[in-house]
Amino acid sequence: MFRMKEDLKRELDLHALKEIYEYMIRRSTKTPFEAICKEPVCDWVIKAIVRKMGTYWIVKKYVRSHNCIVDGFRTHFRKTSSVIIAELMAPKVNWNGHIICPLNIIEDMRGEHGIQVLYTKAWITTQNAEHRVFGKPLESFQLMPSYLYML
Numbered sequence: 040m041f042r043m044k045e046d047l048k049r050e051l052d053l054h055a056l057k058e059i060y061e062y063m064i065r066r067s068t069k070t071p072f073e074a075i076c077k078e079p080v081c082d083w084v085i086k087a088i089v090r091k092m093g094t095y096w097i098v099k100k101y102v103r104s105h106n107c108i109v110d111g112f113r114t115h116f117r118k119t120s121s122v123i124i125a126e127l128m129a130p131k132v133n134w135n136g137h138i139i140c141p142l143n144i145i146e147d148m149r150g151e152h153g154i155q156v157l158y159t160k161a162w163i164t165t166q167n168a169e170h171r172v173f174g175k176p177l178e179s180f181q182l183m184p185s186y187l188y189m190l
């Protein structure tokens with residue numbers, strides 16, 4: 040049960056990060072919220088409806104297992120949302136009052152959230168988190184294109 044649609048999406052984002060898959064939201068007239076795995080062959084699905092009296096969202100259907108895994112790998116997985124990682128890390132940037140480094144992110148995400156983050160991804164996340172906290176892109180942003188190729 041979720042208070043708002045945003046909570047539901049956020050939870051999905053986190054779950055997708057942990058389990059390493061990508062989902063997409065399907066427009067449906069019958070179900071107000073329906074998300075499916077980006078792999079067309081996959082049966083993973085989550086459907087949620089909003090309660091009649093109120094704004095709570097209830098999960099109506101949830102097929103937990105992904106059958107899009109081939110030899111232990113998901114075929115199309117490419118990007119992990121650095122935005123959501125930045126969101127998780129932003130309070131720390133703020134709290135410490137200094138710029139976090141990618142290695143901190145990798146450690147923290149593994150330790151606290153059980154999420155594996157690649158160095159390049161972590162680096163971009165630092166930019167994202169700093170931007171979120173300090174409100175402007177830093178000069179180091181210009182270094183990014185060379186890293187983007189490695190993704």
Ligand SMILES: [Zn+2]
Binds near residue numbers: 076077078082083106
């Ligand atoms: Zn899947």
